[in-house]
Amino acid sequence: MLATAAPLPAPEQDAQWGYEFKWDGVRAVAVVRAGTLGLWARSGTDITVRYPELARLPAQLAGHDAVLDGEVVALDAQGRPDFGALQGRMHRTGPEVARMAAAAPVTYLVFDLLALDGEDLTGLPYERRRERLDALGVGGQRWTGTPWFRGGGEAVLAASRENGLEGVVAKRLDSPYRPGLRGPDWRKVKNVRTQSVVVGGWRPGQGRRAGGVGSLLVGVHDDGGRFVYAGHVGTGFTAQALRDLEELFTPRRTSPFVGALPREVIRDARWVEPDLVGEVAFAVWTADGRLRHPSWRGLRDDIAPEDVVEEW
DSSP: OEEEEOOOOOGGGGGGEEEEEEOOSEEEEEEEETTEEEEEETTSOBOGGGOGGGOSOOGGGTTOOEEEEEEEEOBOTTSOBOHHHHGGGTTOOSTHHHHHHHHSOOEEEEEEEEEETTEEOTTSOHHHHHHHHHHHTOEETTEEEOOOEESOHHHHHHHHHHTTOOEEEEEETTOOOOTTOEEEEEEEEESSOEEEEEEEEEEEBOGGGBTSEEEEEEEEEOTTSOEEEEEEEOSSOOHHHHHHHHHHOOBOSSOOSSSOOOHHHHTTOEEEEEEEEEEEEOSOBOTTSOBSSOEEEEEESSSOGGGOBOOO
16 A cells, blocks of 8 residues: 655644654565565565565564565664665675675564454554554564554654654554555655656766766656656766666667657667666656756665656
8 A cells, every 4th residue: 555645634634644654665565474474565576585684583473474564674873764775785686685684684664464364454444453563562583563653743743854754654544455556545744855766768977977877867657657757867876876777777779758858868868678766855846847956865676667656
């Protein structure tokens, strides 16, 4: 179930909502069956092998089969999610994964319980599912349950800002869990504007970036499902991140974007298959549908390219 970018509920509706902190990581559904973990990104990709440190299940799940929803995060020294630190773990499936897991293990933050011992809980109200999750008390072995609050949205959002978190997610207390649906029952209220984008091309660099990638040409899908150009991103990268990205590109002869692009973009553009999803921070959307002052935050492996739409 997905959240829609929106303001906090109105004060007179506040008591009808529950609030959670928004965790800056990779969304993942955990399937526990016969003591074995399967971890799935919202794109449908099996990501179990990427995070082996999560395979040791907390004691509370011993003897239980369960389906849980949560976020894989890399925590900094202050215990806050660090999306940049998680980048090195995405798309890694080789022998280096075990070393990386030992050096900087991730944490699985659990915020929903979708099934327990064969009982489907998705039809229950959010409030009841959270109560069931709290009663289960999942914690330990790189797993932990997350806090939630009935009402008090303004205070929770203020606390998220004070602690350097991304924002809050507001969820109607009476809302069932609707897999795959992005609707009004869940709202994400961000302290920083971010947007998922799909990479459709790149432009060569100059100066220190000469001979490699200088900036990325990115897009989103419009209301008709067409892949449209949203601008170019040239900041927020390390040199290594640009080299890693170039290795993931699949070149193509023509632009993957619908419609005409600015002449200065076409002049030296290199096109790629639109199969890599990333995230940018930005100021605003311009009147002509471009991201203003976007800065690259990193790749995402939990979102399918076709699901990337304008979020603001």
